[in-house]
Amino acid sequence: MAPGFWRRIFARLPMARSTRAYTFGLQLLPELPPGPVLEIGAGQGFGAAYLSRALAPRPVVAIDVELGCLRAAGLAFGPVPPRFVLATAPRLPFRREAFALAVAVMTFHCLPEPAQVFREVYRTLRSGGVFLVADVNGHHWMARPFEVVEHWFISPLTRAYTPEALAALARQAGFARTAVHHRPEKPGGFMQWFLAHKT
Numbered sequence: 001m002a003p004g005f006w007r008r009i010f011a012r013l014p015m016a017r018s019t020r021a022y023t024f025g026l027q028l029l030p031e032l033p034p035g036p037v038l039e040i041g042a043g044q045g046f047g048a049a050y051l052s053r054a055l056a057p058r059p060v061v062a063i064d065v066e067l068g069c070l071r072a073a074g075l076a077f078g079p080v081p082p083r084f085v086l087a088t089a090p091r092l093p094f095r096r097e098a099f100a101l102a103v104a105v106m107t108f109h110c111l112p113e114p115a116q117v118f119r120e121v122y123r124t125l126r127s128g129g130v131f132l133v134a135d136v137n138g139h140h141w142m143a144r145p146f147e148v149v150e151h152w153f154i155s156p157l158t159r160a161y162t163p164e165a166l167a168a169l170a171r172q173a174g175f176a177r178t179a180v181h182h183r184p185e186k187p188g189g190f191m192q193w194f195l196a197h198k199t
């Protein structure tokens, strides 16, 4: 079965609709400069819809390499509906300093050219902007089984990054400061929230 088939099936699982990863991530943000929000990996679009409500009236632009999973009809948008753009993360079709915030929820682990993705996000962020990556914690015991299952069914690219690996990529791209967070009740949990700040 083609990996694209399984990617579409997994993207439709009910668990993929959870907004908890977005909600917790937004709580961690510092005060942002004015400007739009970029979501990398729109999936079904519910994350972009949530961002358009939670961060209203900031415009939200959500990219994905395939928009076949998008279920825009059933989504509740904020006052400014998100714009969905077909694009790949290492080649962002946006001008420099276009965004105040870039968000990648459960997406960074499957992106090609991770160093180039960080460089592109850095280029398109404004001064004071933040890149928020919510994804699998590479130190968690489930990280390796997660990679194996993903390699079988979804994509050979999948990698569960440690916070140290993300920090190294961020530093190489020019980000001045990074931080990693976990839910207070799950300090070594499966999910991590990584923030890279552009000065």
Ligand SMILES: C[S@@+](CC[C@H](N)C(=O)[O-])C[C@H]1O[C@@H](n2cnc3c(N)ncnc32)[C@H](O)[C@@H]1O
Binding pocket: 011, 016, 017, 040, 041, 042, 043, 044, 047, 063, 064, 065, 066, 069, 087, 088, 089, 090, 104, 105, 106, 107, 110, 111, 112
């Ligand atoms: C597991 S889904 C996560 C979707 C959504 N953020 C969520 O939390 O439900 C990962 C998404 O990343 C997208 N994706 C994979 N490679 C990509 C790339 N190179 N550029 C942009 N999006 C990509 C996939 O198509 C998929 O929709």
